Amino acid sequence: MEKSIITAYIEQNKARLLSELFELLRIPSVSADSTKSADVIKTAEAVKQRLIDAGADKVELCETKGFPVVYGEKIIDPKKPTVVVYGHYDVQPAEPLELWDSPPYEPIIKKTEVHPEGAIFARGACDDKGQMYMHVKAFELMMKTNTLPCNVKFMIEGEEEVGSPSLGPWIIANKERLKGDVILISDTSIIANDTPSIDTGLRGLAYMEVEVVGPNRDLHSGVYGGAVANPINILCKMIASCHDENNHITIPDFYADVMELSIEERAEMAKAPFDLNEFKKDLNVDDVLGEKGYSTIERTGIRPTLDVNGIWGGYIGEGAKTVLPSKAFAKISMRLVPNQNSEKISAIFQKYFESIAPKSVTVNVKPHHGGEPYYLSSENTGYKAASMAMQETYGKKPVPTRGGGSIPIVALFRKELGLDSVLLGFGLDSDALHSPNEHYGLFNYYKGIETIPLFYKYYTELSSK
Ligand code: BES
Numbered sequence: 001m002e003k004s005i006i007t008a009y010i011e012q013n014k015a016r017l018l019s020e021l022f023e024l025l026r027i028p029s030v031s032a033d034s035t036k037s038a039d040v041i042k043t044a045e046a047v048k049q050r051l052i053d054a055g056a057d058k059v060e061l062c063e064t065k066g067f068p069v070v071y072g073e074k075i076i077d078p079k080k081p082t083v084v085v086y087g088h089y090d091v092q093p094a095e096p097l098e099l100w101d102s103p104p105y106e107p108i109i110k111k112t113e114v115h116p117e118g119a120i121f122a123r124g125a126c127d128d129k130g131q132m133y134m135h136v137k138a139f140e141l142m143m144k145t146n147t148l149p150c151n152v153k154f155m156i157e158g159e160e161e162v163g164s165p166s167l168g169p170w171i172i173a174n175k176e177r178l179k180g181d182v183i184l185i186s187d188t189s190i191i192a193n194d195t196p197s198i199d200t201g202l203r204g205l206a207y208m209e210v211e212v213v214g215p216n217r218d219l220h221s222g223v224y225g226g227a228v229a230n231p232i233n234i235l236c237k238m239i240a241s242c243h244d245e246n247n248h249i250t251i252p253d254f255y256a257d258v259m260e261l262s263i264e265e266r267a268e269m270a271k272a273p274f275d276l277n278e279f280k281k282d283l284n285v286d287d288v289l290g291e292k293g294y295s296t297i298e299r300t301g302i303r304p305t306l307d308v309n310g311i312w313g314g315y316i317g318e319g320a321k322t323v324l325p326s327k328a329f330a331k332i333s334m335r336l337v338p339n340q341n342s343e344k345i346s347a348i349f350q351k352y353f354e355s356i357a358p359k360s361v362t363v364n365v366k367p368h369h370g371g372e373p374y375y376l377s378s379e380n381t382g383y384k385a386a387s388m389a390m391q392e393t394y395g396k397k398p399v400p401t402r403g404g405g406s407i408p409i410v411a412l413f414r415k416e417l418g419l420d421s422v423l424l425g426f427g428l429d430s431d432a433l434h435s436p437n438e439h440y441g442l443f444n445y446y447k448g449i450e451t452i453p454l455f456y457k458y459y460t461e462l463s464s465k
């Protein structure tokens with residue numbers, strides 16, 4: 001497969017490749033919002049049709065307890081390797097809507113400092129409709145130019161942003177159909193458009209909800225205040241006690257299974273280009289904050305964390321109400337690294353949180369979804385093929401990096417299907433994923449479509465050696 005065939009195809013079809021993505025972005029497929037269920041299904045149907053149009057066989061919407069998985073395949077020769085593509089067609093909620101400069105489901109192109117050639121602004125533009133659709137279009141390209149070098153299977157789900165509750169059972173029930181050699185995913189970031197990189201790791205997740213209950217009803221804060229535990233005060237103290245003055249997590253055994261990197265490995269990681277001033281400027285903060293003894297890249301890549309995602313209770317309406325609330329709540333998540341285990345961490349968190357509560361309150365801890373961390377060596381054949389593909393299209397060898405986010409299903413692919421996942425992402429961390437004004441660079445979209453066919457080529461070549 002010549003790179004010139006690829007670039008010529010992209011050049012000739014440039015406008016259509018973009019307008020088709022725009023159509024997908026116009027459907028608000030928010031998996032977390034039950035009022036948008038019909039739109040999530042509409043998006044699945046649209047993806048199904050696009051796979052058919054691109055030339056896939058056996059395309060179907062596979063029913064699950066939740067939203068359907070879109071499946072499709074092209075088997076050109078059973079003796080050739082099979083690449084299994086994973087992506088997700090669901091998106092995060094767009095709220096708060098007032099913080100968007102343009103409506104989240106009306107994609108438009110705007111230029112930005114890091115995307116001088118323009119970026120597509122819409123919810124899901126980067127995470128993950130834009131990145132997922134690059135695979136459909138790269139497949140179309142290989143079909144139309146007669147250059148598909150191996151077999152391909154697509155598995156596009158609609159519940160990634162709510163923890164993939166149905167995909168686990170679905171892959172277990174479809175092991176035969178999902179037989180392949182490697183999983184290919186574009187749902188992560190690169191360092192910068194002139195600095196390609198490939199994530200070799202993802203963090204896991206343990207997500208908890210806690211409730212602190214004090215008196216049996218809200219009380220007059222003058223009549224009772226000072227004599228009865230205030231659950232909000234207590235909860236804040238409990239949360240504060242989870243970190244020490246070095247921002248080290250204090251929960252006993254929390255770090256027990258954390259894989260420590262050697263000095264050499266840390267030195268290797270430190271070679272990845274990273275501009276702390278740019279990082280601070282992008283977030284408009286005067287300084288960063290994190291675990292003592294680790295760099296910013298290490299804090300997001302190889303260290304576990306504990307963060308409050310939301311906290312509520314008491315009076316938050318207009319004006320002042322003097323009340324001593326009966327209850328306080330928080331959602332607390334922990335990002336995990338190899339070889340931590342989400343169930344084990346959930347259990348020790350629960351034990352710790354219950355143990356630090358004073359007798360004057362009761363604490364209820366409920367675990368939400370979790371997921372396991374993931375690591376893939378840069379010696380892996382799939383990684384190498386991805387590296388060669390990027391080297392050819394970016395003119396630079398990509399840097400191995402550790403992603404801070406989570407794609408929990410990836411650990412399950414390895415456990416249940418025995419398949420490694422290659423994280424060939426093309427987004428930027430500054431693309432505002434999950435935030436208002438999410439966007440995806442035009443450069444990144446077309447670069448992805450250009451790079452993916454080369455992954456197939458190099459993977460097929462390396463596998464037959
Ligand atoms: N695509 C992201 C994960 C990601 C983003 C990984 C950037 C690496 C770099 C994914 O859609 C996501 O948001 N995952 C959730 C997981 C959760 C909903 C179970 C996350 O990381 O919070």
Ligand code: MN
Pocket residue numbers: 088127128160187
């Ligand atoms: Mn994603």
Ligand code: MN
Pocket residue numbers: 092127161433434
């Ligand atoms: Mn996401």
